[in-house]
Amino acid sequence: MSATGAARHLDAARELLAEYPVVDGHNDLPWALRQTVRYDLDRRDIAADQSAHLHTDIPRLRAGGVGAQFWSVYVRSDYAGDEAVSATLEQIDAVAQLIERYPRDLVRALTADDMEAARADGRIASLMGAEGGHSINNSLATLRALHRLGVRYMTLTHNDTIDWADSATDEPRHGGLSDFGREVVREMNRVGMLVDLSHVAPTTMRDALAVSVAPVVFSHSSARAVCDHVRNIPDDVLELLPANGGVAMATFVPKFVLPTAVEWTRAADENLRAHGFHHLDTTPAAMELHRAFEAANPRPAATAATVADHLDHMREVAGADHIGIGGDYDGTAFTPSGLDDVAGYPNLIAELLSRGWSKADLAKLTWSNAVRVLRDAEAVAREQSAARGPSNAVLPADGES
Secondary structure, X not given: OOHHHHHHHHHHHHHHHXXXXXXXXXXXXXXXXXXXXXXXXXXXXXOOOOOOOOOOOHHHHHHOOEEEEEEEOOOOXXXXXXXXXXXXXXHHHHHHHHHHHOOOOEEEOOOHHHHHHHHHHOOEEEEEEEEOHHHHOOEXXXXXXXXXXXXXXXXXXXXXXXXXXXXXXXXXXXXXXXXXXXXXXXXXXXXXXXXXXXOEOHHHHHHHHHHOOOOEEEOOOOEOOOOOOOOOEOHHHHOOHHHHOOEEEEOOOHHHHOHHHHHHHHHHHHHHHHOOOOOOOOOHHHHHHHHHHHHHOOOOOOEHHHHHHHHHHHHHHHOHHHEEEOOOEOOOOOOOEOOOOHHHHHHHHHHHHHOOOOHHHHHHHHHHHHHHHHHHHHHHHHHHHHHOOOOOOEOOOOOOO
């Protein structure tokens, strides 16, 4: 493509995002703030350029055309029990601090109507998603409490299989969801919390889709047919989304989207662990080690076109009404070229425009699908809560049925 053509597509992308901004399904800024400055926002004032430290700040969110962000209130899955619950509450508090500190740019959003109101007001709707069922410590009351605090989706697992659901990156124990896991899904439907199927095993995906009467989301997962990584979505699951009404939000993480990056990342992770770091650590010391590894072992580079390949496939299999974007910024050490940080979304939209995507399909991808899914979940919750009260089911003790 000529430079003139590329510039024209980029201008058109920015124009589209001004009308239909990005709803991003997953950003790990709260965890990055916890790891690096223990939530000290004076040291990481995101009203100013933080590109030396973070993928995310307000100027770059604005430049990227972001209109709504699901902030991940993630805690590592080796946190367990009350420690996991407490850390999740601290993450929720961090999001509240961000919203209170930057009211001209960020606004708390709990509903689809709140998202539309934020768009009309020119502010970034700030929602929350809990990443991993370990955050509720096997308690449906804790699930309900997180919902009351504003959490609007929960990823059923993170990297480890939990007491009631199998993870994609751990040994299975339940064949998908246990009976209690199914009850978790039903209670999420009843309160209006979206069931997020990123990170879970395909068996868990299928079980959750069989149980859920509300649309599900994949907050940050791409297509397994394009890159055969266990964190991605198989085609047979993508094919189930139209009947469910759910949305699969493509992620940008190179090791999930670029086949040649899979082995490289495995070696880089092993290098971190060999030096005493968690493989998801993005602290300065860990990143220094990462950079040294990359200097000695050049990293295969994903691009905006790599992500567009996934979106092309996901649209073909699931349909334009069932796709979205979940970048996973500040939750990954590396990002694709052109999608280096949250300012990069126009480059992805420009790439899709160059492939002939229509404005209507792009508006669904960036804004409308995510808003519709939350609105539909709210409608299901009204029906479910009118039909039955809260579930007080408990996880059976070992040896009980």
